[in-house]
Amino acid sequence: MMATPRQTPLKTQNDIIKAHLLAGKCISTWQAYKQYNITCLAQRIHELRNAGLLIKSKIVVRDGKRFSNYWLDSEDHSSTTIDQSNTAEKVNDAVTRNTDMEAASNDK
Numbered sequence: 001m002m003a004t005p006r007q008t009p010l011k012t013q014n015d016i017i018k019a020h021l022l023a024g025k026c027i028s029t030w031q032a033y034k035q036y037n038i039t040c041l042a043q044r045i046h047e048l049r050n051a052g053l054l055i056k057s058k059i060v061v062r063d064g065k066r067f068s069n070y071w072l073d074s075e076d077h078s079s080t081t082i083d084q085s086n087t088a089e090k091v092n093d094a095v096t097r098n099t100d101m102e103a104a105s106n107d108k
Contacts (some may be wrong), residue, residue, distance in 0.1 A: 026071035
């Protein structure tokens with residue numbers, strides 16, 4: 001009988017998104033797709049919220065298109081040591097980067 005190597009369990013999409021948010025980063029649908037190949041971010045956010053994670057969101061309208069950005073405030077996950085005193089600034093920076101990426105991809 002041949003021994004097989006022990007397989008490591010794969011991370012779920014929820015695990016991936018949760019780790020991203022706990023790292024102090026915000027995420028949009030476009031970013032979730034490009035970075036993690038996750039096409040259903042809103043559903044994953046809904047499931048994480050139902051599991052008790054206090055995820056903040058902001059709907060952004062750019063060039064007539066609407067999308068949401070999601071993030072955690074530092075007090076929502078006190079087990080991590082992330083300084084997010086300028087969360088709104090970070091979200092706005094991420095929105096600008098995401099919009100620039102979307103615009104560049106639409107130009108192709």
